[in-house]
Amino acid sequence: MTGRYRAVSKYAVAIIVVVIIIVAIIAAVYMMPKEEAATPTTTSPTTTPTTPPKAIELTGDFEKDVVEVGKALEANGISEVKYSVWGAGDPNSVMRVYGIVEVAERINKIWEENGVNVRITITDKKYDADFKAQYEEYLSKQPLGQAGDFFVNSYVFISVLAKEGYILDITDYANKYSSLLEDFYSTLLDAMKYKGRMYGLPQDTEARPLYIRKDVAGCTGLDLSNLDEKVKNGEFTWSDVYNWAKQAKDKGCAEWGLVHRKGSAHPDLVQFIYAFGGELYDPDEDKVVIDKEAIYKWLYVEWKFARDGLLPEDIMAWDWAKQIHPTIVSGNTLFDIGGTWYWTEWQTKEYYTDPETNETRGLKPEEVKEWFYYTLFPAGESGKQPVTLSQPFAWMINSKAGQQNPKYDDLKELYHELAFLVIVKASDPDINAIHSIISSHLPVRKAAANLLKNSTWLDKLKNLEIDLCDEVKNAIKDIVEATVHSINAEFLANVGYMLEYTKFAPSHPVYPKVAEFFAEAVDKVLRGEMDPEQAVNYIIDKVNADPEIKAEVKIVGEIPSGWSFP
Amino acid sequence: MLYKLNNFFHKLYRFEALFFLIPALIIVFLFFILPVILSVYISFTPLKNWNIGKYLGEIVGFNNYYRFFYMIQHDPGTRSVFLTTIVFIAVTLTINVLGGLFLALATFFVYEKASAFIRTLWLLPRMAPIAVYSLVWYYFFHASRIGTLNSILLSIGLIDKPIDIGQKIIPWGPWSIIIFVNGLVGVSFGMIVFTSAINNIPKELVIAARVDGATNWQISRRILIPLMKWHILYVTTWQLLSLLTTYAHIFLLVKWNLVHRDYGTTWSLYIYNAAFTGTFDQGLAAAAGVILVVIGGVLGWITLKILGFDRMITRPRGDI
Numbered sequence: 001m002t003g004r005y006r007a008v009s010k011y012a013v014a015i016i017v018v019v020i021i022i023v024a025i026i027a028a029v030y031m032m033p034k035e036e037a038a039t040p041t042t043t044s045p046t047t048t049p050t051t052p053p054k055a056i057e058l059t060g061d062f063e064k065d066v067v068e069v070g071k072a073l074e075a076n077g078i079s080e081v082k083y084s085v086w087g088a089g090d091p092n093s094v095m096r097v098y099g100i101v102e103v104a105e106r107i108n109k110i111w112e113e114n115g116v117n118v119r120i121t122i123t124d125k126k127y128d129a130d131f132k133a134q135y136e137e138y139l140s141k142q143p144l145g146q147a148g149d150f151f152v153n154s155y156v157f158i159s160v161l162a163k164e165g166y167i168l169d170i171t172d173y174a175n176k177y178s179s180l181l182e183d184f185y186s187t188l189l190d191a192m193k194y195k196g197r198m199y200g201l202p203q204d205t206e207a208r209p210l211y212i213r214k215d216v217a218g219c220t221g222l223d224l225s226n227l228d229e230k231v232k233n234g235e236f237t238w239s240d241v242y243n244w245a246k247q248a249k250d251k252g253c254a255e256w257g258l259v260h261r262k263g264s265a266h267p268d269l270v271q272f273i274y275a276f277g278g279e280l281y282d283p284d285e286d287k288v289v290i291d292k293e294a295i296y297k298w299l300y301v302e303w304k305f306a307r308d309g310l311l312p313e314d315i316m317a318w319d320w321a322k323q324i325h326p327t328i329v330s331g332n333t334l335f336d337i338g339g340t341w342y343w344t345e346w347q348t349k350e351y352y353t354d355p356e357t358n359e360t361r362g363l364k365p366e367e368v369k370e371w372f373y374y375t376l377f378p379a380g381e382s383g384k385q386p387v388t389l390s391q392p393f394a395w396m397i398n399s400k401a402g403q404q405n406p407k408y409d410d411l412k413e414l415y416h417e418l419a420f421l422v423i424v425k426a427s428d429p430d431i432n433a434i435h436s437i438i439s440s441h442l443p444v445r446k447a448a449a450n451l452l453k454n455s456t457w458l459d460k461l462k463n464l465e466i467d468l469c470d471e472v473k474n475a476i477k478d479i480v481e482a483t484v485h486s487i488n489a490e491f492l493a494n495v496g497y498m499l500e501y502t503k504f505a506p507s508h509p510v511y512p513k514v515a516e517f518f519a520e521a522v523d524k525v526l527r528g529e530m531d532p533e534q535a536v537n538y539i540i541d542k543v544n545a546d547p548e549i550k551a552e553v554k555i556v557g558e559i560p561s562g563w564s565f566p
Numbered sequence: 567m568l569y570k571l572n573n574f575f576h577k578l579y580r581f582e583a584l585f586f587l588i589p590a591l592i593i594v595f596l597f598f599i600l601p602v603i604l605s606v607y608i609s610f611t612p613l614k615n616w617n618i619g620k621y622l623g624e625i626v627g628f629n630n631y632y633r634f635f636y637m638i639q640h641d642p643g644t645r646s647v648f649l650t651t652i653v654f655i656a657v658t659l660t661i662n663v664l665g666g667l668f669l670a671l672a673t674f675f676v677y678e679k680a681s682a683f684i685r686t687l688w689l690l691p692r693m694a695p696i697a698v699y700s701l702v703w704y705y706f707f708h709a710s711r712i713g714t715l716n717s718i719l720l721s722i723g724l725i726d727k728p729i730d731i732g733q734k735i736i737p738w739g740p741w742s743i744i745i746f747v748n749g750l751v752g753v754s755f756g757m758i759v760f761t762s763a764i765n766n767i768p769k770e771l772v773i774a775a776r777v778d779g780a781t782n783w784q785i786s787r788r789i790l791i792p793l794m795k796w797h798i799l800y801v802t803t804w805q806l807l808s809l810l811t812t813y814a815h816i817f818l819l820v821k822w823n824l825v826h827r828d829y830g831t832t833w834s835l836y837i838y839n840a841a842f843t844g845t846f847d848q849g850l851a852a853a854a855g856v857i858l859v860v861i862g863g864v865l866g867w868i869t870l871k872i873l874g875f876d877r878m879i880t881r882p883r884g885d886i
Contacts (some may be wrong), residue, residue: 143616164617165815314709319825513844
């Protein structure tokens with residue numbers, strides 16, 4: 001009994017000691033002097049007699065605003081502002097990231113000239129090929145405070161990001177810069193809005209031409225003179241595309257009649273919906289529209305092309321670098337539904353196998369011009385209009401922009417104002433024009449479009465004798481060398497008219513999901529797994545299967561009976 | 567007073583086991599129980615787009631469960647996910663357990679150095695990074711001339727144009743690919759456990775059987791397999807639950823369009839897709855996940871019952 005009693009006492013002592021230690025630790029943590037609380041009482045009365053501004057009133061005068069923000073930051077004890085930038089897209093569109101790097105240098109220079117002792121540092125420059133994957137990463141990391149401060153991506157994500165509060169509402173700031181906004185094409189500014197509020201500035205846009213291989217057209221007997229006019233007038237429709245594609249294949253001029261993009265139906269293939277007179281969005285009800293007639297006709301065209309062996313039935317699973325681009329640049333297809341950026345991508349990426357050397361290389365600008373003709377996306381059938389589809393990219397600002405800097409909670413407004421001024425500067429005509437010429441995207445500002453017409457400026461850019469910081473020059477040197485050419489500038493000028501015909505896919509929270517259903521349906525009709533009518537019903541079944549999506553979608557029209565193609 | 571205090575600690579003495587278990591219990595609670603509680607809670611919220619601050623406090627009752635069952639009812643794609651899951655688990659589990667058993671027995675009867683080499687070879691799929699391993703099979707099964715299988719079949723003249731196993735031969739084409747790829751990875755696990763089990767069986771039993779003229783098959787069937795019963799039980803249960811929740815290889819094969827989206831997607835991949843792609847519907851994904859956990863628990867319990875887990879953990883009688 002005594003032994004057991006002793007054992008119990010040992011446990012009692014052990015428990016008491018543990019309890020005392022825990023209580024002591026808790027007490028120590030609570031009683032520890034708080035560094036943040038102590039700071040103002042010791043320093044503020046002596047060093048800052050008046051409270052420094054936590055925000056400034058933007059005036060619309062860029063240099064003045066930048067200097068004022070810089071002074072306010074300096075007065076708050078900030079000497080360095082860190083931002084990160086995330087951009088995505090094709091290999092030549094790196095200015096989506098380096099544009100911000102260049103702006104940081106330009107603002108630093110302004111501050112230096114005005115005696116403001118603050119500097120912007122771009123800490124993380126992330127550039128990904130897959131813009132959708134980067135958007136998904138942004139979604140997952142933004143709430144954790146780990147996403148980029150600047151997010152340069154498609155406008156189509158603005159609705160979700162704005163709804164969730166993940167990007168900054170810049171309406172009030174932008175209103176102060178109305179003269180700048182006037183220089184943007186107005187349709188592009190509309191694309192930056194969600195429920196009437198502005199969430200970004202346009203970074204670029206593009207058109208999606210139908211490329212026609214000239215030598216294959218010659219072999220087939222297709223006369224290309226004035227074809228773009230015929231397309232514009234609706235005289236050359238998708239029935240003609242089919243007929244010529246068939247002839248090209250039958251005559252052995254090309255392995256395929258048509259090749260198009262893979263993976264997603266958005267944004268390339270939904271052009272068919274507009275080409276057949278359909279719509280994708282009802283602004284009055286704020287709903288995505290499923291237009292049964294237009295979608296049926298689109299899927300019928302895909303189905304017909306694939307069944308007749310004119311379009312690869314597994315194109316949605318093709319490899320970009322090994323199959324799609326090599327097929328186009330090697331002349332193995334008559335038609336290709338592509339994008340303006342293909343024009344320079346073919347020059348910088350080694351998709352072409354030179355028959356003389358049997359080695360892969362990029363095309364020369366002269367070769368691209370000599371081999372490819374381009375038009376609008378033709379009307380689906382007579383009586384309908386040709387189209388193109390644009391997916392403007394936007395300079396967006398993280399709603400937590402500046403969070404990696406000191407006193408963020410206190411100076412949030414200043415960091416946001418500075419971030420806005422950064423994207424204002426990133427819209428400088430030369431930055432926009434450089435991006436346009438090296439990536440074959442269309443300029444978003446009239447001033448940038450004018451700069452592209454300036455051959456002296458182009459020559460200087462070719463030799464990198466323009467005002468860019470060394471880091472940016474080094475990053476774009478090879479691309480500039482391969483792409484800055486009068487032929488490419490001429491191409492951009494020539495496709496500019498397509499913007500008059502452009503459509504935008506809806507920036508609606510459920511649209512990405514509906515676009516996935518479209519892609520699945522296209523894949524199924526191409527592979528012959530479903531006929532067009534079954535595929536339309538498949539899309540409708542998918543929409544109706546989820547009550548939340550169903551509530552956001554409006555189904556209109558009927559599958560036409562007796563409609564024939566071509 | 568001192569007596570009362572000592573009496574109090576005397577009572578505590580009974581809880582000494584609990585006292586020492588507390589660290590382990592905290593870990594179990596944090597990493598095993600809490601995630602389940604959180605999943606159940608999230609399944610009652612409209613959480614989407616990772617927006618915890620906005621949606622986590624909002625309760626929508628059984629709405630996500632309702633949506634989930636509504637989709638099963640109305641979406642043929644969702645239905646095929648369940649069929650795929652059943653076939654995938656049944657066939658892959660059989661391959662994993664029987665394949666592992668066969669390899670362990672086969673390597674037991676061959677020369678030691680050769681058996682070590684064979685075992686290492688079968689471990690390669692498990693050691694290879696998932697992306698690399700999946701990429702190998704992506705190019706192997708690719709539906710064009712760049713696919714190894716197609717290029718071999720074309721060169722020996724068995725086919726005149728490439729075949730698209732994963733997309734065209736529905737549903738067995740995609741099923742075959744995902745079962746094949748996961749089967750190869752899973753076999754090595756059973757092989758290791760069974761090899762270790764065989765090595766612990768007293769060699770005298772095998773030698774005595776050999777002296778009596780028993781064949782390899784008879785030794786396996788009458789001696790080795792009966793003595794490995796509990797190991798087979800363990801591997802079967804473990805692999806069943808693993809297959810129910812595995813999706814990494816399948817995710818890549820579907821993403822790269824090698825296999826059909828509907829007939830290449832298993833339940834766990836469906837949950838991943840719901841949570842992390844498209845509309846980022848984490849509430850719906852949590853509801854589907856909770857049901858998967860319940861089914862996993864029931865299946866695990868049934869497996870243990872059928873294979874007699876109770877008998878394995880019965881206390882020894884002490885009268886040996």
